[in-house]
Amino acid sequence: MTIHDWPIGPYPARVRIAVAEKGLQSRIRFETVNLRKGEHRKAEFLARNYSGTLPVLELEDGTCIAECTAITEYLDALDGTPTLTGRTPREKGLIHMMSRRAELELLDAVSVYFHHATPGLGPDVELYQNAEWGLRQRDRALRGMHHFDSVLRRGPFVAGSAFSMADITLIGGLIFAGLVKLPLPEGCEALRDWYAGMQERPSVRDRLALS
Numbered sequence: 001m002t003i004h005d006w007p008i009g010p011y012p013a014r015v016r017i018a019v020a021e022k023g024l025q026s027r028i029r030f031e032t033v034n035l036r037k038g039e040h041r042k043a044e045f046l047a048r049n050y051s052g053t054l055p056v057l058e059l060e061d062g063t064c065i066a067e068c069t070a071i072t073e074y075l076d077a078l079d080g081t082p083t084l085t086g087r088t089p090r091e092k093g094l095i096h097m098m099s100r101r102a103e104l105e106l107l108d109a110v111s112v113y114f115h116h117a118t119p120g121l122g123p124d125v126e127l128y129q130n131a132e133w134g135l136r137q138r139d140r141a142l143r144g145m146h147h148f149d150s151v152l153r154r155g156p157f158v159a160g161s162a163f164s165m166a167d168i169t170l171i172g173g174l175i176f177a178g179l180v181k182l183p184l185p186e187g188c189e190a191l192r193d194w195y196a197g198m199q200e201r202p203s204v205r206d207r208l209a210l211s
């Protein structure tokens with residue numbers, strides 16, 4: 001399998017972490033698509049992913065799976081432990097919900113801030129920007145940080161009693177926040193402590209070493 005990837009990217013980090021957590025490193029090769037050169041907007045890549053985003057998982061038969069959640073669900077289904085997307089219907093529902101909430105209220109919000117209220121990927125790629133919209137999403141991300149701090153005051157993981165895709169998505173959001181220098185607000189000690197612990201996981205710490 002091939003993962004079309006931007007090594008330092010927060011969304012690609014989600015899949016890199018999932019690959020390492022599942023122990024699939026030996027089955028996957030990474031191929032860099034240069035976002036800063038706009039390679040993800042070219043026809044060759046758009047044929048792999050209409051949405052023009054990374055990462056994309058390409059299977060041996062040429063099937064391309066985009067969207068981090070879908071890629072993680074595919075990898076999780078490949079073989080046994082650990083389970084990242086839930087073992088029971090209840091776990092699956094809660095993990096998907098909390099992962100999606102981490103996307104909407106943090107990761108995607110920081111991404112919009114990056115693309116609209118900062119130079120982003122540069123003028124050749126950011127063809128339309130709306131700074132007000134970007135700043136509103138930055139504020140949404142800060143509210144999201146407070147929300148996840150309250151979630152993590154009630155338990156050690158984002159969704160239930162074990163590490164899951166929801167934790168990985170939140171890690172992606174905080175990676176992006178770090179990249180755009182958006183600090184955790186005062187009062188988010190539970191989120192801060194949780195993230196410090198997550199960064200000690202080999203799958204998180206060594207994610208760039210996969211390629």
Ligand SMILES: N[C@@H](CCC(=O)N[C@@H](CS(=O)(=O)O)C(=O)NCC(=O)O)C(=O)O
Pocket residue numbers: 006008009010011012035040052053054055066067068069111115121125
């Ligand atoms: N919903 C997509 C979003 C993926 C995404 O936005 N990826 C970024 C890569 S990175 O910002 O994390 O490095 C991208 O392709 N950005 C290119 C662009 O937005 O032009 C997913 O979950 O995979």
